[in-house]
Amino acid sequence: xxxxxxxxxxxxxxxxxxxxxxxxxxxxxxxxxxxxxxxxxxxxxxxxxxxxxxxxxxxxxxxxxxxxxxxxxxxxxxxxxxxxxxxxxxxxxxxxxxxxxxxxxxxxxxxxxxxxxxxxxxxxxxxxxxxxxxxxxxxxxxxxxxxxxxxxxxxxxxxxxxxxxxxxxxxxxxxxxx
Amino acid sequence: xxxxxxxxxxxxxxxxxxxxxxxxxxxxxxxxxxxxxxxxxxxxxxxxxxxxxxxxxxxxxxxxxxxxxxxxxxxxxxxxxxxxxxxxxxxxxxxxxxxxxxxxxxxxxxxxxxxxxxxxxxxxxxxxxxxxxxxxxxxxxxxxxxxxxxxxxxxxxxxxxxxxxxxxxxxxxxxxxxxxxxxxxxxxxxxxxxxxxxxxxxxxxxxxxxxxxxxxxxxxxxxxxxxxxxxxxxxxxxxxxxxxxxxxxxxxxxxxxxxxxxxxxxxxxxxxxxxxxxxxxxxxxxxxxxxxxxxxxxxxxxxxxxxxxxxxxxxxxxxxxxxxxxxxxxxxxxxxxxxxxxxxxxxxxxxxxxxxxxxxxxxxxxxxxxxxxxxxxxxxxxxxxxxxxxxxxxxxxxxxxxxxxxxxxxxxxxxxxxxxxxxxxxxxxxxxxxxxxxxxxxxxxxxxxxxxxxxxxxxxxxxxxxxxxxxxxxxxxxxxxxxxxxxxxxxxxxxxxxxxxxxxxxxxxxxxxxxxxxxxxxxxxxxxxxxxxxxxxxxxxxxxxxxxxxxxxxxxxxxxxxxxxxxxxxxxxxxxxxxxxxxxxxxxxxxxxxxxxxxxxxxxxxxxxxxxxxxxxxxxxxxxxxxxxxxxxxxxxxxxxxxxxxxxxxxxxxxxxxxxxxxxx
Amino acid sequence: xxxxxxxxxxxxxxxxxxxxxxxxxxxxxxxxxxxxxxxxxxxxxxxxxxxxxxxxxxxxxxxxxxxxxxxxxxxxxxxxxxxxxxxxxxxxxxxxxxxxxxxxxxxxxxxxxxxxxxxxxxxxxxxxxxxxxxxxxxxxxxxxxxx
Numbered sequence: 001x002x003x004x005x006x007x008x009x010x011x012x013x014x015x016x017x018x019x020x021x022x023x024x025x026x027x028x029x030x031x032x033x034x035x036x037x038x039x040x041x042x043x044x045x046x047x048x049x050x051x052x053x054x055x056x057x058x059x060x061x062x063x064x065x066x067x068x069x070x071x072x073x074x075x076x077x078x079x080x081x082x083x084x085x086x087x088x089x090x091x092x093x094x095x096x097x098x099x100x101x102x103x104x105x106x107x108x109x110x111x112x113x114x115x116x117x118x119x120x121x122x123x124x125x126x127x128x129x130x131x132x133x134x135x136x137x138x139x140x141x142x143x144x145x146x147x148x149x150x151x152x153x154x155x156x157x158x159x160x161x162x163x164x165x166x167x168x169x170x171x172x173x174x175x176x177x178x
Numbered sequence: 179x180x181x182x183x184x185x186x187x188x189x190x191x192x193x194x195x196x197x198x199x200x201x202x203x204x205x206x207x208x209x210x211x212x213x214x215x216x217x218x219x220x221x222x223x224x225x226x227x228x229x230x231x232x233x234x235x236x237x238x239x240x241x242x243x244x245x246x247x248x249x250x251x252x253x254x255x256x257x258x259x260x261x262x263x264x265x266x267x268x269x270x271x272x273x274x275x276x277x278x279x280x281x282x283x284x285x286x287x288x289x290x291x292x293x294x295x296x297x298x299x300x301x302x303x304x305x306x307x308x309x310x311x312x313x314x315x316x317x318x319x320x321x322x323x324x325x326x327x328x329x330x331x332x333x334x335x336x337x338x339x340x341x342x343x344x345x346x347x348x349x350x351x352x353x354x355x356x357x358x359x360x361x362x363x364x365x366x367x368x369x370x371x372x373x374x375x376x377x378x379x380x381x382x383x384x385x386x387x388x389x390x391x392x393x394x395x396x397x398x399x400x401x402x403x404x405x406x407x408x409x410x411x412x413x414x415x416x417x418x419x420x421x422x423x424x425x426x427x428x429x430x431x432x433x434x435x436x437x438x439x440x441x442x443x444x445x446x447x448x449x450x451x452x453x454x455x456x457x458x459x460x461x462x463x464x465x466x467x468x469x470x471x472x473x474x475x476x477x478x479x480x481x482x483x484x485x486x487x488x489x490x491x492x493x494x495x496x497x498x499x500x501x502x503x504x505x506x507x508x509x510x511x512x513x514x515x516x517x518x519x520x521x522x523x524x525x526x527x528x529x530x531x532x533x534x535x536x537x538x539x540x541x542x543x544x545x546x547x548x549x550x551x552x553x554x555x556x557x558x559x560x561x562x563x564x565x566x567x568x569x570x571x572x573x574x575x576x577x578x579x580x581x582x583x584x585x586x587x588x589x590x591x592x593x594x595x596x597x598x599x600x601x602x603x604x605x606x607x608x609x610x611x612x613x614x615x616x617x618x619x620x621x622x623x624x625x626x627x628x629x630x631x632x633x634x635x636x637x638x639x640x641x642x643x644x645x646x647x648x649x650x651x652x653x654x655x656x657x658x659x660x661x662x663x664x665x666x667x668x669x670x671x672x673x674x675x676x677x678x679x680x681x682x683x684x685x686x687x688x689x690x691x692x693x694x695x696x697x698x699x700x701x702x703x704x705x706x707x708x709x710x711x712x713x714x715x716x717x718x719x720x721x722x723x724x725x726x727x728x729x730x731x732x733x734x735x736x737x738x739x740x741x742x743x744x745x746x747x748x749x750x751x752x753x754x755x756x757x758x759x760x761x762x763x764x765x766x767x768x769x770x771x772x773x774x775x776x777x778x779x780x781x782x783x784x785x786x787x788x789x790x791x792x793x794x795x796x797x798x799x800x801x802x803x804x805x806x807x808x809x810x811x812x813x814x815x816x817x818x819x820x821x822x823x824x825x826x827x828x829x830x831x832x833x834x835x836x837x838x839x840x841x842x843x
Numbered sequence: 844x845x846x847x848x849x850x851x852x853x854x855x856x857x858x859x860x861x862x863x864x865x866x867x868x869x870x871x872x873x874x875x876x877x878x879x880x881x882x883x884x885x886x887x888x889x890x891x892x893x894x895x896x897x898x899x900x901x902x903x904x905x906x907x908x909x910x911x912x913x914x915x916x917x918x919x920x921x922x923x924x925x926x927x928x929x930x931x932x933x934x935x936x937x938x939x940x941x942x943x944x945x946x947x948x949x950x951x952x953x954x955x956x957x958x959x960x961x962x963x964x965x966x967x968x969x970x971x972x973x974x975x976x977x978x979x980x981x982x983x984x985x986x987x988x989x990x
Contacts, residue, residue: 520849522856
């Protein structure tokens with residue numbers, strides 16, 4: 001009789017195991033793209049300025065201080081969301097904030113910056129997306145944290161939110177600035 | 179304003195569902211008729227509220243009210259009206275409203291047609307239904323509110339994914355949900371029966387029509403999805419074993435098993451615990467499918483935009499509903515009294531084997547679908563399980579099932595004479611062998627697999643026809659007498675024959691289109707021809723065309739065979755400016771026996787276009803077969819014995835005591 | 844036929860079927876599992892030539908070359924540390940573009956040359972996670988459409 005009971009228990013046991021995996025699966029992202037460049041030197045690039053009002057961005061500009069490089073575009077909706085955070089970060093003294101304007105028309109980007117404000121020290125215009133490829137940009141927005149030696153230490157995919165800022169970006173920047 | 183009414187209606191529906199989930203359950207436990215009666219009123223009210231909610235959301239779509247976030251992100255003013263309406267369920271939030279609408283409709287149907295159910299059973303069934311509704315309504319309201327406003331309202335919306343702007347896909351989700359949600363009725367009956375501790379023939383008789391409805395709709399839903407994939411994805415295939423496809427296929431497999439085991443439960447009072455388990459599993463797999471599609475655990479081209487918070491919610495709900503019901507099963511099922519005995523060779527024996535094969539098939543599909551997740555969760559790398567796995571495992575499981583389907587309907591209940599049956603089906607065997615030889619002769623190259631499949635199809639089809647001929651004593655008595663006999667055969671039997679015949683068509687279509695399809699890829703210039711399977715495709719070039727919300731490069735082909743005109747085909751490459759997304763529209767010429775399928779790809783920059791041409795033999799039979807199967811379900815459902823509902827318990831018991839009267843099904 | 848005997852038959856039947864199915868599944872998994880690798884892993888792990896794999900990365904800009912037949916396409920697939928040459932014959936998916944992420948399925952025919960028989964392209968230049976949609980609603984920035 002006992003073994004027969006066990007038989008009836010089987011479905012719920014199988015389901016339990018299944019749920020353990022499903023729960024684990026929720027915290028995994030099947031589409032994560034590994035950052036191939038993590039802890040590697042920033043690839044060499046030299047981007048022209050967006051327009052006469054900004055300075056261009058080259059890989060050599062990223063050596064010597066901790067820098068945040070934000071890839072943005074005026075056609076990108078989520079970029080609008082993170083822009084206020086970037087404005088807050090603009091004059092902090094702890095690190096330099098640079099922008100890469102990705103596959104965008106200069107005049108559109110200018111209008112966008114005029115409307116929302118320009119938090120960047122330097123803006124490189126990457127009209128054909130080539131530097132984006134070198135940097136391993138999969139989409140916009142993306143933000144790179146680069147240390148004093150010019151190595152990529154972290155890549156944030158998607159717009160920066162308050163919690164991303166507090167949990168990952170600021171602690172890392174503090175560590176790197178020490 | 180209408181939008182707010184919809185939102186309030188949805189909240190009201192949740193409150194009503196909460197009442198419906200608790201009060202009647204208490205009433206049934208106490209034997210209090212007044213508390214139990216709450217169930218019917220509540221089910222009606224819940225339905226009305228959800229209809230209001232659904233209509234107000236649809237109104238927002240039809241009038242392009244972009245102040246509703248859901249409309250703004252999924253619709254566009256330039257979209258054709260059909261897709262404005264279909265857009266309601268073309269996204270996660272809206273599809274949930276459709277889901278609860280169907281759930282409430284089934285609840286209302288139980289009230290409407292369940293007049294002869296014992297009050298306690300009815301109260302419990304409606305309670306369980308309401309419990310599921312509570313889960314989905316709170317899921318909708320708390321994590322995916324479709325009525326959220328956006329301020330200021332955007333000038334125009336984001337549009338619907340162009341791949342989804344298609345008539346086949348517009349009706350695919352409603353049918354699919356009618357199937358998924360339909361299994362919730364069988365599930366609710368199973369839970370109610372476990373609580374009552376009683377499963378008998380009458381119970382099975384109530385469950386079967388609901389399962390039949392759900393199964394027929396799910397069959398149509400899956401067929402529509404597959405048809406869409408066939409002509410919209412432009413690869414000429416009709417089934418990709420994609421996780422989302424599998425998510426709908428697993429409940430179908432379990433539901434098919436349930437459909438058969440419920441017959442044994444009804445006619446022979448056996449397989450009770452197993453039938454209850456299948457009812458739970460069929461609905462659980464529907465819920466699992468929902469989880470997989472909406473949580474982002476697996477990647478798929480069809481999946482909705484994903485959100486971990488939603489995944490956690492559905493998983494919690496899944497654990498509660500499925501874990502709870504399986505625990506209830508573990509506790510209560512051993513108490514169910516075992517029913518009638520039968521020999522291994524008997525109708526029951528055949529259905530047991532059918533059930534074993536179907537459940538094994540469902541388990542292998544589940545395993546294959548979740549395997550990448552298992553490997554990933556164990557940190558062993560990223561893998562994908564593709565069609566080869568499923569084909570290798572699935573075909574050997576399905577082949578014996580089809581052989582079985584040819585014999586089992588001729589077996590008697592309880593104890594059958596296998597040698598007698600085999601002796602009887604000489605004609606069927608002869609037809610099968612002839613067709614087998616013919617197909618080997620026709621296609622020597624891929625003969626083994628192809629001939630085998632066609633042979634199976636011929637076996638099943640001819641056994642269905644043979645069985646029918648024997649019953650009406652065709653050619654043995656006068657034609658008029660045969661006709662009278664044919665009229666007297668119960669519709670349920672016709673339903674089964676039709677469904678099995680549909681399977682035979684499907685098998686033939688699947689086999690022929692996989693084994694004997696020919697394709698050609700070539701860069702073509704204006705005036706060039708390409709030849710496939712004896713058809714000449716003359717290319718007239720590509721012109722630019724304008725659609726309502728897209729632009730298209732439209733190719734033009736004239737198809738001839740031996741000089742005679744067969745068809746004019748216009749495949750398109752569309753571009754939807756709102757979403758900045760291209761789609762491929764294949765041009766298909768369908769005849770009863772084959773499809774000619776043309777796709778135009780990219781220009782090569784020198785006046786040529788890469789084109790792909792397929793000759794798909796018997797491919798229309800796949801969907802024809804599925805429709806015949808669903809039709810079989812409908813015919814069976816129209817049987818007087820199902821329609822009238824269940825007779826009272828005493829009469830049932832009397833009939834169950836006389837199996838001889840039931841031999842003719 | 845006693846109840847016990849019937850149960851025994853059912854059990855034996857189920858066992859036979861189950862073991863047959865298990866054998867099938869194990870066999871099918873061994874032959875048909877397709878592992879996913881990045882170009883770096885392909886370069887460093889030494890994947891066997893002829894083994895069916897999937898590989899994901901970006902199509903390098905300006906690397907797409909078409910043969911004279913108009914159907915055979917060569918391009919470089921990169922994850923930015925390593926690059927693998929890919930050859931594919933057939934119609935490219937409509938979302939295939941230079942600079943975009945793609946997944947190719949097929950096999951290596953030399954350590955750095957991949958023959959693809961299937962290419963899957965995805966379309967996500969614009970990240971839009973739900974929190975963002977949420978924030979957009981709140982800030983009133985929702986304009987809709989990709990200009």
